[in-house]
Amino acid sequence: MKPSTAIVLVLGVVAQYVALATAAGPKVIIVGAGMSGISAGKRLSEAGITDLVILEATDRIGGRIHKEKFAGVNVEMGANWVEGVNGDEMNPIWTMANGTGGLNLRTFRSDFDHLAGNTYKQDGGLYDEKVVEKIIERMEEVEESGSKLSGTLHASGQQDMSVMAMQRLNDHMPSGPATPVDMVIDYYQHDFEFAEPPRVTSLQNTQPLPTFNNFGDDVYFVADQRGYESVVYHVAGQYLKTDRKSGAITDPRLKLNTVVREITYFPSGVAVRTEDNKVYRADYVVVSASLGVLQTDLIRFKPQLPSWKIVSIYQFDMAVYTKIFLKFPKRFWPEGPGKEFFLYASGRRGYFPVWQQFEKQYPGSNVLLVTVTDDESRRIEQQSDNQTMAEAVAVLRKMFPGKEVPDATEILVPRWWSNRFFKGTFSNWPIGVNRYEYDLIRAPVGRVYFTGEHTSEKYNGYVHGAYLAGIDSADILINCAKKKMCKYNVKGKHD
Known part of the structure; x- marks a missing residue:
């Protein structure tokens, strides 16, 4: 079976019985539909990698860009x-x-x-x-x-x-x-x-x-009543199907309320398990979860991420x-x-x-x-x-x-x-961190790629940092998937 073939495993109610459903699935799984995840998906699509799925834990896209109705107006809970x-x-x-x-x-x-x-x-x-x-x-x-x-x-x-x-x-x-x-x-x-x-x-x-x-x-x-998140929808609408009247994303490749709990990676592909015990298989996965999430056990990696990667995550x-x-x-x-x-x-x-x-x-x-x-x-x-x-x-x-x-x-x-x-x-920005640590936190581990504002060397913490990071991380994946340039070089700290 080719690694790009998607398999959805649904664990049944009866113990020891598993119902298996197969379908033509994503070549790339993107975890998270914040600005960086949506930006990465756009870049991948531009490179011809359209066989993808986006798994988003919440009921919306935008991540930390989120409007909320308050006192009769929409205000921004996060980025403003x-x-x-x-x-x-x-x-x-x-x-x-x-x-x-x-x-x-x-x-x-x-x-x-x-x-x-x-x-x-x-x-x-x-x-x-x-x-x-x-x-x-x-x-x-x-x-x-x-x-x-x-x-x-x-x-x-x-x-x-x-x-x-x-x-x-x-x-x-x-x-x-x-x-x-x-x-x-x-x-x-x-x-x-x-x-x-x-x-x-x-x-x-x-x-x-x-x-x-x-x-x-x-x-x-x-202070727009459409919300700052309309910028994220603007990016998403360039490659995801949307309803012309409402602007809502109708693309089946975007799956909301889908909480990723485990990412297993092999030399030939990846398997992503969600909280409802479904498993999605693909060639690659792009993790755009926040740094805070990476520092918790919400998403477990199998095998455990290498020590250099774990250290880089906790240095920020x-x-x-x-x-x-x-x-x-x-x-x-x-x-x-x-x-x-x-x-x-x-x-x-x-x-x-x-x-x-x-x-x-x-x-x-x-x-x-x-x-x-x-x-x-x-x-x-x-x-x-x-x-x-x-x-x-x-x-x-x-x-x-x-x-x-x-x-x-x-x-x-x-x-x-x-x-x-x-x-x-x-x-x-922690003390003593430079390009070397940013290279490490952005570096892929096998077929697992990482993006997010925390992977932006110059603009971490900002919306434009998340947007540009999505592009940068997608380019690293594209070099591997399309050009077979899979070696990611990290220069020494003092180089």
């Missing part, structure tokens, strides 16, 4: 911005979202230039704008020095250091950010982008940051970034030009720190967004929404002591870390 716009190179996601022939999504340029005038004290009232400006200016000076230092470090990563170590080398807050305002500015500059603090984030891989260095410094907030961090939406019966926060974002300087680092109001994006919605990350995200995921709502409203009452701050009427708390199909939001 097109990051890196108006630079020398064109961000491929921006091309699809708002470029010529694109989707013309409703987007808004985010302006963070007025934070110095919108930073609130722990017990209410605004900090003096000039005081905050000096802190931000000093932070930017240190970041610039850090970028210069980063450029002098050996490409192997052996001289890499944490962003915090770089700050100390520049005598920046030598004892750490001690005051609430120092802490919230430090948080905004680092945690708000990478979802982890400077003490664990790599200098060499984040300064300068390739996304902004290559694609531009501007970021655009997606899966960060947690939580956007909490709150609906109020009326507005009490400042609005107008320069008032979209505001900070809360708590003595507890990362405690409800970064706020956004939606005067332009969702007019009349009376919705606020507050972002938390890392340990605060995990804490909030484990408590009730009512508790989180009470905490957030208490913070707002401290920020605006002269205002009548009503109770929130609705709250939406994403739980990416608790969700077994994601186990986090995006990967972060």
Whole structure:
């Protein structure tokens, strides 16, 4: 039997009896229908590999790009911005979202230039704008020095250091950010982008940051009622059959609510077993599950992945970034030009720190967004929404002591870390990791290929990183399947 022949094994209710159904099946199985999995499928199809099936654990495509109805509007639970716009190179996601022939999504340029005038004290009232400006200016000076230092470090990563170590080398807050305002500015500059603090984030891989260095410094907030996920549907629609009226994917090669639990790989092919005990066989499998999932036992590999692969998977961090939406019966926060974002300087680092109001994006919605990350995200995921709502409203009452701050009427708390199909939001750059480790985490193991934003050497953590990673990983597979170039070379760490 040829390896490309699909076999579906259905385990019957009666013990020791197995019903076997055969059909012409996929040559390639793609595990996961997030941006990278959908992107990989498109690239494979362009190369003539159309004999494929996509197994998606949830009831939708898009992965960590997901809209949800809240307070009468669709908001984004996960990815929300097109990051890196108006630079020398064109961000491929921006091309699809708002470029010529694109989707013309409703987007808004985010302006963070007025934070110095919108930073609130722990017990209410605004900090003096000039005081905050000096802190931000000093932070930017240190970041610039850090970028210069980063450029002098050996490409192997052996001289890499944490962003915090770089700050100390520049005598920046030598004892750490001690005051609430120092802490919230430090948080905004680092945690708000990478979802982890400077003490664990790599200098060499984040300064300068390739996304902004290559694609531009501007970021655009997606507030389209079709959802940011329409970009994923746009890619999928180029090779999967869709309903013309609704836009829904009707292609039988996409199988939703299909949870992969085991991947067995042989010299001649692969077998993928799902939670309902069906087994799909093919020549190759592309695993686009998140890094967080790879770090759990949701998907077991038989035989076990080699030690170099396991080590590479655990060398990367899966960060947690939580956007909490709150609906109020009326507005009490400042609005107008320069008032979209505001900070809360708590003595507890990362405690409800970064706020956004939606005067332009969702007019009349009376919705606020507050972002938390890392340990605060995990804490909030484990408590009730009512508790989180009470905490957030208490913070707002401290920020605006002269205002009548009503109770929130609705709250939406994403739980990416608790969700077994994601186990986090995006990967972060660990210290000492470089091209070598990225090559390892992207490298195939036999007929098992890997993709995802965590396999993007320059753009991990971003939507464009997931999209480009899908293309890169598909190209590696195509070289093997079509050109018989199956050897994947990983240069030495110090080469």
